[in-house]
Amino acid sequence: MKARVFVSFKSTVLDPQGQTICSKLRDLGYPAIADVRQGKFFDIALADGVTPEKARQDIETIAHEVLANPVIEEYRVELID
Template sequence: MKAKVYVTLKSGILDPQGKAVQHSLETIGYNAAMDVRQGKLFEVTLADGLSLDEAKKQVTEMAEKLLANPVMENFTVEVE
């Protein structure tokens, strides 16, 4: 089973990296890119035998404890 954890900056938190990427997109002609927010994607391969519920529970804990910093980041978990 695999899980994906998307970590994104909370709204209101300045994202200078996203801003730099947006500027660069503008430079190469993509004026439609009004705003860019940069985040992280974690792909976690899980041990066999976990139930879907248990997998979701564990991966959510992983995100809360380590993968995201709740002061500045939100996260979403997908298990498949």
């Protein structure tokens, strides 16, 4: 089984990297680009035999405690297969 964890800044948090990319893309000739926000994702492969419930429970805990900074970031967990 695999899980994917998306981590990104909360919408209230400024994303200077995203803003820099946005202005660069407009300079490069893409005026239709209105906004860019950057995030990261983690593809986590789990050993065989883990139930989907146990997988989601563990990955949610891992996302909250290790992969994301709950003060400025939000996360979302997807179980892939």
